[in-house]
Amino acid sequence: MGFSIRRGVTNLIRRGQRLAGNARCSVCMTYFKNALVKTIPACGHSYCKTCLQKTYTRAMNDPEGILPPRCCGQELTMAFAGDFLAGYIPKELEMPDSYGHTDFRRRYLEILAERTSDPIYCAHCKSLGKQVFIPPEEINEEEDSAVCSTCFQGTCTLCKRSNPHTTSNPCPVDSDESKQEIRYQRLSGRAGWRSCEGCGMMVSRDVGCAHVVCRCGQDVWLAF
Ligand SMILES: [Zn+2]
Ligand SMILES: [Zn+2]
Ligand SMILES: [Zn+2]
Ligand SMILES: [Zn+2]
Ligand SMILES: [Zn+2]
Numbered sequence: 001m002g003f004s005i006r007r008g009v010t011n012l013i014r015r016g017q018r019l020a021g022n023a024r025c026s027v028c029m030t031y032f033k034n035a036l037v038k039t040i041p042a043c044g045h046s047y048c049k050t051c052l053q054k055t056y057t058r059a060m061n062d063p064e065g066i067l068p069p070r071c072c073g074q075e076l077t078m079a080f081a082g083d084f085l086a087g088y089i090p091k092e093l094e095m096p097d098s099y100g101h102t103d104f105r106r107r108y109l110e111i112l113a114e115r116t117s118d119p120i121y122c123a124h125c126k127s128l129g130k131q132v133f134i135p136p137e138e139i140n141e142e143e144d145s146a147v148c149s150t151c152f153q154g155t156c157t158l159c160k161r162s163n164p165h166t167t168s169n170p171c172p173v174d175s176d177e178s179k180q181e182i183r184y185q186r187l188s189g190r191a192g193w194r195s196c197e198g199c200g201m202m203v204s205r206d207v208g209c210a211h212v213v214c215r216c217g218q219d220v221w222l223a224f
Pocket of ligand 4: 156157158159160161165170171172173
């Protein structure tokens with residue numbers, strides 16, 4: 001009796017919060033103004049800034065952590081996180097003694113670049129003497145192209161030169177076999193991804209999950 005009254009009251013409060021333009025963080029269960037949570041369309045889960053930063057921090061502190069972190073299999077990309085990743089580094093994030101800056105987004109990109117075995121850097125920025133890392137989740141796999149968020153120029157992910165390729169600027173990687181090999185090497189070098197011993201397919205580890213069953217049926221154990 002007391003329980004169902006309490007539930008009724010809780011439901012009323014929830015409805016009131018929704019009407020007031022508030023959304024609840026699925027992690028800490030706190031209500032925030034709509035603009036202060038990010039909701040993933042595919043699973044409907046919402047994250048407040050603190051909880052999204054904590055989710056990132058956990059994956060960044062874990063040397064085997066998959067980056068970007070995921071929710072229900074969906075990548076919580078930087079584009080999704082937006083300004084939630086900006087600002088000071090949370091105190092939970094383990095930092096090397098030599099650390100020299102305090103920007104969370106910048107530190108994320110540094111860790112992501114370190115854990116990506118074949119990182120792509122913007123060719124145009126490189127020609128100007130700047131090293132701008134393009135995160136794997138921002139690469140257009142169908143077009144073998146990566147667009148820089150600093151200068152908005154494209155880089156070919158096969159030859160790592162500026163694109164678009166034209167007849168006067170052709171891609172030196174022209175055989176289908178070499179293309180496949182380069183794509184495979186790059187995908188297998190993504191942070192937190194492993195290849196299945198059964199079939200060679202790339203499998204990724206979800207946060208907090210050490211066991212994945214590949215499409216081919218093979219059990220893949222991903223050590224923490
Ligand atoms: Zn939260
Ligand atoms: Zn989810
Ligand atoms: Zn650039
Ligand atoms: Zn190329
Ligand atoms: Zn497999």
